[in-house]
Amino acid sequence: xxxxxxxxxxxxxxxxxxxxxxxxxxxxxxxxxxxxxxxxxxxxxxxxxxxxxxxxxxxxxxxxxxxxxxxxxxxxxxxxxxxxxxxxxxxxxxxxxxxxxxxxxxxxxxxxxxxxxxxxxxxxxxxxxxxxxxxxxxxxxxxxxxxxxxxxxxxxxxxxxxxxxxxxxxxxxxxxxxxxxxxxxxxxxxxxxxxxxxxxxxxxxxxxxxxxxxxxxxxxxxxxxxxxxxxxxxxxxxxxxxxxxxxxxxxxxxxxxxxxxxxxxxxxxxxxxxx
Amino acid sequence: xxxxxxxxxxxxxxxxxxxxxxxxxxxxxxxxxxxxxxxxxxxxxxxxxxxxxxxxxxxxxxxxxxxxxxxxxxxxxxxxxxxxxxxxxxxxxxxxxxxxxxxxxxxxxxxxxxxxxxxxxxxxxxxxxxxxxxxxxxxxxxxxxxxxxxxxxxxxxxxxxxxxxxxxxxxxxxxxxxxxxxxxxxxxxxxxxxxxxxxxxxxxxxxxxxxxxxxxxxxxxxxxxxxxxxxxxxxxxxxxxxxxxxxxxxxxxxxxxxxxxxxxxxxxxxxxxxxxxxxxxxxxxxxxxxxxxxxxxxxxxxxxxxxxxxxxxxxxxxxxxxxxxx
Numbered sequence: 001x002x003x004x005x006x007x008x009x010x011x012x013x014x015x016x017x018x019x020x021x022x023x024x025x026x027x028x029x030x031x032x033x034x035x036x037x038x039x040x041x042x043x044x045x046x047x048x049x050x051x052x053x054x055x056x057x058x059x060x061x062x063x064x065x066x067x068x069x070x071x072x073x074x075x076x077x078x079x080x081x082x083x084x085x086x087x088x089x090x091x092x093x094x095x096x097x098x099x100x101x102x103x104x105x106x107x108x109x110x111x112x113x114x115x116x117x118x119x120x121x122x123x124x125x126x127x128x129x130x131x132x133x134x135x136x137x138x139x140x141x142x143x144x145x146x147x148x149x150x151x152x153x154x155x156x157x158x159x160x161x162x163x164x165x166x167x168x169x170x171x172x173x174x175x176x177x178x179x180x181x182x183x184x185x186x187x188x189x190x191x192x193x194x195x196x197x198x199x200x201x202x203x204x205x206x207x208x209x210x211x212x213x214x215x216x217x218x219x220x221x222x223x224x225x226x227x228x229x230x231x232x233x234x235x236x237x238x239x240x241x242x243x244x245x246x247x248x249x250x251x252x253x254x255x256x257x258x259x260x261x262x263x264x265x266x267x268x269x270x271x272x273x274x275x
Numbered sequence: 276x277x278x279x280x281x282x283x284x285x286x287x288x289x290x291x292x293x294x295x296x297x298x299x300x301x302x303x304x305x306x307x308x309x310x311x312x313x314x315x316x317x318x319x320x321x322x323x324x325x326x327x328x329x330x331x332x333x334x335x336x337x338x339x340x341x342x343x344x345x346x347x348x349x350x351x352x353x354x355x356x357x358x359x360x361x362x363x364x365x366x367x368x369x370x371x372x373x374x375x376x377x378x379x380x381x382x383x384x385x386x387x388x389x390x391x392x393x394x395x396x397x398x399x400x401x402x403x404x405x406x407x408x409x410x411x412x413x414x415x416x417x418x419x420x421x422x423x424x425x426x427x428x429x430x431x432x433x434x435x436x437x438x439x440x441x442x443x444x445x446x447x448x449x450x451x452x453x454x455x456x457x458x459x460x461x462x463x464x465x466x467x468x469x470x471x472x473x474x475x476x477x478x479x480x481x482x483x484x485x486x487x488x489x490x491x492x493x494x495x496x497x498x499x500x501x502x503x504x505x506x507x508x509x510x511x512x513x514x515x516x517x518x519x520x521x522x523x524x525x526x527x528x529x530x531x532x533x534x535x536x537x538x539x540x541x542x543x544x545x546x547x548x549x550x551x552x553x554x555x556x557x558x559x560x561x562x563x564x565x566x567x568x569x570x571x572x573x574x575x576x577x578x579x580x581x582x583x584x585x586x587x588x589x590x591x592x593x594x595x596x597x598x599x600x601x
Contacts, residue, residue: 016349016350016353019382033376036365039367040368043367108361109361110364112324112359113359113377114380115329116327116356116357117380118349118353119380
């Protein structure tokens with residue numbers, strides 16, 4: 001080992017003030033940490049199965065196995081109905097890995113280092129969530145791409161379709177904070193998955209993802225009406241196929257805001273407490 | 276500016292039924308190495324986590340670089356480097372990426388962060404592995420990268436939690452060299468260890484912790500005096516020569532002590548130990564053994580083990596409840 005020449009310890013100006021102010025620092029640190037997550041994503045492509053192959057399997061399964069029975073033989077029409085719904089389900093499931101990864105990072109001690117640095121408490125979580133954009137975009141590309149091969153057609157136009165993808169990614173980014181919170185609370189990555197499945201399957205099956213709501217018994221219809229997945233699916237259907245959008249979009253945006261207001265503080269608090 | 280760069284008073288922390296810290300006081304002078312010595316579960320790691328702003332104590336006061344750890348953790352974080360007990364490098368990132376990320380989080384420009392990363396990788400003999408994923412590194416390389424990560428920001432105070440646990444002896448000495456260099460460059464180092472040998476090699480002062488309490492704070496020499504100092508250990512090739520060896524070693528024994536054949540449980544018979552006052556005893560013992568024609572298979576000067584330190588420090592005082600229960 002050679003000796004190290006020692007640069008000045010005070011690297012730039014006031015050591016106690018983050019470069020460019022607190023807000024600029026939060027953005028910069030979050031971007032640096034998001035980049036870390038992206039590098040990890042690129043290095044482990046097998047970790048993308050849940051946003052690539054898995055949604056496609058659901059699409060194949062429901063279209064060809066159940067589709068004929070559900071839609072009285074008209075699989076093509078069922079695919080048009082199903083794909084926007086499965087997109088919503090896949091986005092919700094796609095957030096699980098985030099909570100699992102954060103849980104593993106904490107167990108390994110990687111986050112101890114971040115927490116010993118002059119970085120806002122929220123930066124590691126915000127960075128990790130921001131990097132998840134890539135996964136949600138992947139879900140949309142795979143679903144729409146593979147769906148098109150199976151015969152799915154966007155009936156509206158390019159702009160509404162882009163809006164549907166943007167809304168999907170936005171919803172994914174809000175919904176995944178539940179997974180982040182669970183990831184802070186439970187002890188193992190496996191437990192994150194267990195808890196999230198318990199939450200997501202009632203939400204995705206107890207909705208308008210797979211069947212028309214009016215085929216359901218009354219009590220289940222009541223649940224479907226208050227389920228946040230329902231207005232999301234209706235909005236995506238409206239944007240990709242046809243139908244009114246404004247009302248359901250408003251409800252969906254309200255749910256997204258609600259998810260952030262509730263689960264971001266819960267996740268940050270749980271993160272701060274987890275020593 | 277105060278001469279004390281780390282000061283803690285009455286730190287208490289409880290996890291469920293375990294009182295991890297039970298009123299710990301610490302003081303470290305600027306530009307020195309403080310060794311925190313203790314067995315597993317003594318509270319060493321908890322104390323480090325409190326000082327490094329990772330954990331809030333239930334009670335007590337702590338100050339690092341003259342700043343209140345509880346009131347202004349962000350300012351403390353700009354002045355410390357932490358290397359935890361388990362190498363916390365990111366396995367999917369390369370050595371360079373690991374260090375650049377830390378630099379960016381310390382508000383270096385990307386250019387400066389890259390420069391600093393290259394400099395540290397070079398210094399830690401990791402330049403060739405700089406663009407390999409940390410996953411492919413050996414245990415020693417990961418430790419070095421982890422240590423490098425804690426030095427990115429030129430910290431004033433460096434916390435090392437058992438930095439050499441699991442390293443082979445050669446790597447351990449490399450690590451000691453790094454610590455010494457940091458101190459000559461003006462940093463202060465607080466390191467925890469389970470090895471008296473390590474504390475003796477590095478620390479200006481040693482704090483011994485057991486069951487969440489400080490049971491001694493002394494210089495290494497002072498501690499050794501209290502514990503009983505060094506032991507010379509000799510194993511002749513021919514066990515029949517043990518009486519001769521005992522006679523020769525008696526001549527170098529510390530005042531009031533005598534050589535004894537090793538009879539401790541688990542020890543292989545045929546060796547002789549003698550407490551000695553200082554390491555010059557070797558200069559007398561080795562020629563005398565050679566003159567007597569004793570062939571040796573093992574010869575060594577040993578510090579007391581951590582067990583012996585604890586035994587000596589807690590002797591005469593009623594030991595804790597936990598030990599009585601066992």
